[in-house]
Amino acid sequence: MSFTLAQRAHKMNPSVIREILKVTERPGIISFAGGLPSPNTFPIEAMREASERVLSLDGRAALQYAASEGLPQLREWVAQDLKKQGMQVSPDQVLITTGSQQGLDLVAKVLIDAGSKILVETPTYLGALQAFMPMEPGVVSVDSDDEGVDAHDLRAKALDARFIYLLPNFQNPTGRTMSEARRVAVARVAQDSGLPVIEDNPYGDLWFDAAPAASLSSRLPEQSLYLGSFSKILAPGLRLGYVVAPKALYPKLLQAKQAADLHTPSFNQRVVAEVLKDGFIDRHVPTIRALYKRQCEAMLAALDREMAGLGVTWNRPAGGMFLWAQLPKGMDAVQLLPHAVDKNVAFVPGAAFYAANPVQETLRLSFVTSTVEQIQTGVAALAQTIREHLPR
Structure with a gap:
């Protein structure tokens, strides 16, 4: 070659x-x-009806280039919906991404240098490792059990780490959920050590009998990035996700997004916003x-x-x-x-x-x-x- x-x-x-x-x-x-x-x-029928309305009412805008941040109505919906996770965020902290996998890629580009120490659960999501590894970090596994990462081992390994990546709810691959007590302990370690948290929550709405405890991001609003997805609650083919970031970090994620794809497809965003607007979800x-x-x-x-x-x-x-x-x-x-x-x-x-x-x-x-x-x-x-x- x-x-x-x-x-x-x-x-x-x-x-x-x-x-x-x-x-x-x-x-x-x-x-x-x-x-x-x-x-x-x-929801095929709901998508069909929403697509027809979008094309009928605002088709030219739906098929045009759009703002890199994402559709304002969709960002507003995300900010409101995250109140269920105990989070208080403004729409201008929400960046719409092309699937939450793109959020992981943006995190890697903005936060990882070659040799950077990053922490992950044991085991962890394979797609995150794929996103992180090209940036050549030093990946350190934190001991984990049925309740999530071990707070004592996290404290021992937190020094000089750029962040810890966590999936607290129905984790991929294990399906485990971080307990309330463990979330409190992990948040305390993060606060004490100044360790940023990347919280990935694509499965949090898929509880069977009771919703999981409040998000880690609600406990660490200035020290966390939160990733969400529409793939598991609507359809993965839409490739719609989002990142919620502290306002100081948001501009760099936005710049990385602009370099990657300019913006997430505006038609898809408008169709989803149309589906969501009447409480369908x-x-x-x-x-x-x-x-x-x-x-x-x-x-x-x-x-x-x-x-x-x-x-x-x-x-x-x-x-x-x-x-x-x-x-x-x-x-x-x-x-x-x-x-x-x-x-x-x-x-x-x-x-x-x-x-x-x-x-x-x-x-x-x-x-x-x-x-x-x-x-x-x-x-x-x-x-x-x-x-x-x-x-x-």
């Missing part, structure tokens, strides 16, 4: 999940691998919660039934799209995957979600895109695969 790659390009790696999804396109595969919302939740999201709760319960029941005696353990999420399982000691989920695919079931090996010292026995299961019948069949096939490959 005649092109010379930048050093940062060597830090870019393909998404393990995206590669696995190619396998799941084979006919007959039951996939617990993708982090995809259920297409049964997409308050009627729509409960239907998603109910569906995902049924599917999660089906997977938990299937695991209880099929995995008995195999030495497999798993958590019981209170919302979101994922649960986290651990195989018996000595098994490798990466090596197990092709055998599972041979039995027409797929998952994501957990090792890809660790910034360091991956636990090979772990795996992520998504329960939202399969029917109850598929969940039952798929879990049975996975259990048989494990049974056939137990360490001797």
